[in-house]
Amino acid sequence: MNVLRSPLWQHWLRSSVLPYATTSNRLLSAQAAVEHVDPEWSTAKPYESIPTPSFMEMARMFGSKGRYANLDLVELHSRMWEDYGDIVRFKGMFGRRDIIMTYSPSDIEKVFRNEGQWPIRRGFDSFTYYRTHVRPDIFSETGGLVTEHGEKWQKVRTIVNPVMMQPKTIKLYVDQVDEIAREFMTLVAGMRDEKNELPKDFDQWLNRWALETMGVLALDTRFGVLKDEQTEEAKKILGLVRNIFELTYKLDVEMSLWKYISTPSYRKMMSVFDDLTALIMAKIDEAKQRLEKQPSNSANQSVLEKLLKINKHVAVIMSLDMLIAGIDTTSSGSTGVLYCLAKNPEKQAKLREELRTILPKKDSPLTAENMHNLPYLRACIKEGLRMYQPVAGNMRAAGRDLVLQGYQIPKGTDIAMGSAVLQRSEKYFRRASEYLPERWLSERPADVPSAKDSNPFIFLPFGFGARSCIGRRLAMMELEMITA
Numbered sequence: 001m002n003v004l005r006s007p008l009w010q011h012w013l014r015s016s017v018l019p020y021a022t023t024s025n026r027l028l029s030a031q032a033a034v035e036h037v038d039p040e041w042s043t044a045k046p047y048e049s050i051p052t053p054s055f056m057e058m059a060r061m062f063g064s065k066g067r068y069a070n071l072d073l074v075e076l077h078s079r080m081w082e083d084y085g086d087i088v089r090f091k092g093m094f095g096r097r098d099i100i101m102t103y104s105p106s107d108i109e110k111v112f113r114n115e116g117q118w119p120i121r122r123g124f125d126s127f128t129y130y131r132t133h134v135r136p137d138i139f140s141e142t143g144g145l146v147t148e149h150g151e152k153w154q155k156v157r158t159i160v161n162p163v164m165m166q167p168k169t170i171k172l173y174v175d176q177v178d179e180i181a182r183e184f185m186t187l188v189a190g191m192r193d194e195k196n197e198l199p200k201d202f203d204q205w206l207n208r209w210a211l212e213t214m215g216v217l218a219l220d221t222r223f224g225v226l227k228d229e230q231t232e233e234a235k236k237i238l239g240l241v242r243n244i245f246e247l248t249y250k251l252d253v254e255m256s257l258w259k260y261i262s263t264p265s266y267r268k269m270m271s272v273f274d275d276l277t278a279l280i281m282a283k284i285d286e287a288k289q290r291l292e293k294q295p296s297n298s299a300n301q302s303v304l305e306k307l308l309k310i311n312k313h314v315a316v317i318m319s320l321d322m323l324i325a326g327i328d329t330t331s332s333g334s335t336g337v338l339y340c341l342a343k344n345p346e347k348q349a350k351l352r353e354e355l356r357t358i359l360p361k362k363d364s365p366l367t368a369e370n371m372h373n374l375p376y377l378r379a380c381i382k383e384g385l386r387m388y389q390p391v392a393g394n395m396r397a398a399g400r401d402l403v404l405q406g407y408q409i410p411k412g413t414d415i416a417m418g419s420a421v422l423q424r425s426e427k428y429f430r431r432a433s434e435y436l437p438e439r440w441l442s443e444r445p446a447d448v449p450s451a452k453d454s455n456p457f458i459f460l461p462f463g464f465g466a467r468s469c470i471g472r473r474l475a476m477m478e479l480e481m482i483t484a
Contacts, residue, residue, distance in 0.1 A: 040403040050089040050100065050407045058090075077103075077392060077421035087405040093255070099414045100404070105428065105455035107404045108394075108417045112457065112464045116399030118150045119467040122414060124252040125259070126266075130273045138277065144317035145470060146325065157470070160318060163306045164470045170477055171368040172300060176216045178366045181481040183226055184209040203335050210331040211241060211323070213478055218322040219283045220290075220304050237279060241327060243272045280319050284312070322471060329390040330475055333461075334482050336388025337381050340435045341483070347437055351380055355484055366484060374480070379437035381479050382451075385461045386423045387435060393419040394463055422458045429454050 038044075053061070061068045067083075068076055080088065086104040102108065128147045131139035142148060142156050163169065187205065191198055199205075208225045215223040215237075224234040247269040251258050258266035284304070291305055307315035341348045354377060358370040394417045402409045409415065426432045430449035431439075438444040439451045451459070462472035469475065 038401055038403045040406075041401055041408060044403040044408045045406055047089075047408045047410060047413075050087060051084050052089040052091060053084075055091070055093065074421055074424055077418050081418070081421055085405075087407065097414050099416055100409060101416045101418055102404055103418050103422060104405060105422065105458050107415075108419065109455070109457040110402060110404065111396050111398065111415050111417060112394075114399045114402060115396050115465060115467075118154055119399065119465060120149050120397035120412075121395050121467050122397065123147050124248055126248060126251045126269055130270060134270055134273070135277065138313070138316065141311075141313050142317060144321050146321050156314065156317075157466070159310055159314060160307070160470065163303055163310075165473060167473065169303060169306075170473045172302060173217060173474075173477065174366065174368045174371070174481075177213055177477060177481050180209065180213050180216065180222075180226070181484075184212075184482070187226060203331065206331040206335055207241075207327060208238065209482065210327045210334070210478070211238065213330075214323050214326045217303065217326075217474055218319040219280070220287050220302050221283055233279075236275075240272055240276045240279070241323065243268070244276070244324060245328060247272060276323075277316070277320065280323070281316055284308070284315055284319060288312075326471055326475065330478050332390040333385055333388075333475070334479055336390070337384030337479065337483055340384045340387060341380060344435045347380065347435060351376055351437075351483075359484075366481060371480060371484075374484070375441060376437060377480060377484060378476075379440040381476070381483060382440045382459075382461075383435055383437045386429070386451075386459055389420045389423065389461055391420070393417045394460060396467075419458050419460060428458055 060066050063069060068079060071079065080101070081103045084101075086102060086107070088101050090099050090101065092098045102111075123146045128143065131143040131147055142152060145153065145156055145160070148156060184205075188198065191202070191205070193199075212223055212225050215221050223237050224231055225238050227234070230238075247265055250256060250265045251269055256265065257263060287304055288308055291308070296302070296305065301309075304315060304319065307318055341351065354374060358364075358373065359366070396415055396417075398409050398411050398413045398415055400411050402411075404415075422428050424432050429451075430453070436448055438448045444450070457464070460468075462469040462475070
């Protein structure tokens with residue numbers, strides 16, 4: 001099983017070739033109240049002189065026999081880094097923006113340190129279009145954390161931060177997430193063939209596990225997608241989520257004319273969005289009625305219950321975003337971690353030894369209390385994410401005029417930071433090709449390099465700063481449960 005072949009794993013780099021749509025200059029100029037001039041700006045080389053492949057060069061290199069054809073994500077980034085060095089500019093096509101790609105830790109730090117009061121990270125245009133033009137009746141108040149920027153984004157983030165980020169809220173889900181993980185592992189035991197190997201579509205089963213878990217986290221409901229005989233509703237939700245991943249790739253990653261004409265993929269995507277939105281709203285109405293009949297005490301209110309008390313629209317949007325953003329990243333991340341452990345039985349044995357200290361019996365449950373003291377488990381997850389990060393890097397619009405690699409980068413320019421390839425480079429991580437969870441521990445063998453020796457801006461699996469992943473606590477709990 002190649003853990004890097006999923007199209008959504010590869011969306012970030014290929015979307016770099018077709019950058020995201022423009023944001024108003026007024027919003028960009030409001031990004032920071034006080035402007036600071038980069039001292040290198042006056043002597044830096046002009047933006048237009050950044051190494052830039054032509055349209056024909058890109059078409060040839062990404063063609064079926066081109067230099068970038070049929071590469072997995074890390075190979076693709078490695079080759080681009082090899083071809084262009086630490087910085088490359090891709091010209092925008094079909095009305096889209098230019099994008100700068102950097103493979104420099106110092107650039108990454110500089111971008112993050114200067115991202116401004118309201119960091120801008122552009123999302124998929126199809127999502128934004130649906131919410132602002134097709135269904136303003138639902139999303140006019142707010143488009144959510146994925147698509148909003150500026151003050152609107154800050155308002156939503158301020159509302160949901162206390163709900164999503166509190167450790168005591170996460171503890172409420174430990175038993176349910178553990179139950180789903182156990183059900184999944186029972187299924188896994190029955191999947192193995194005579195060679196004790198898992199099927200080639202195992203990653204699709206991990207998607208099901210992630211979807212089932214996210215149903216509980218976002219909607220207080222079990223979809224039932226892990227059952228052999230699925231309900232029609234379970235089949236529908238699974239199909240909708242799969243369609244969104246596939247259609248997002250077609251509309252926002254591949255070359256598409258959907259912004260100019262109503263293509264079949266565009267029409268299907270809008271229909272899928274409508275169906276998923278209707279399903280989520282129905283589930284939220286069910287939950288609301290259930291909670292009105294059987295309200296929980298204030299100490300045990302779920303994420304959905306707390307969001308509903310704030311605003312139903314916010315609850316709908318956050319549930320949608322959690323489902324869409326949380327499934328592919330969590331399942332891909334767990335695929336990488338489990339793959340690393342399967343390939344390194346000695347690390348797996350060491351992890352099993354640690355787990356036995358808190359889980360002495362086969363049916364011993366994981367709890368919020370006994371999960372506190374599992375440093376090797378967390379080290380295994382970090383090292384798996386270092387080697388197989390679910391996303392290829394972070395993205396920001398420059399918060400002010402910057403100089404990167406000696407070139408002028410105007411404020412508002414989209415910058416993609418390719419950290420995934422740096423994490424697997426010997427230049428930045430010693431013994432980078434080896435799976436060494438010990439590098440993340442304070443006490444480790446003398447011959448194992450410390451992760452602290454590497455630039456801290458290289459490994460940021462949940463992003464950085466105000467716009468970092470709001471669901472990181474939930475995601476880490478899921479990864480810990482499925483790995484344990």
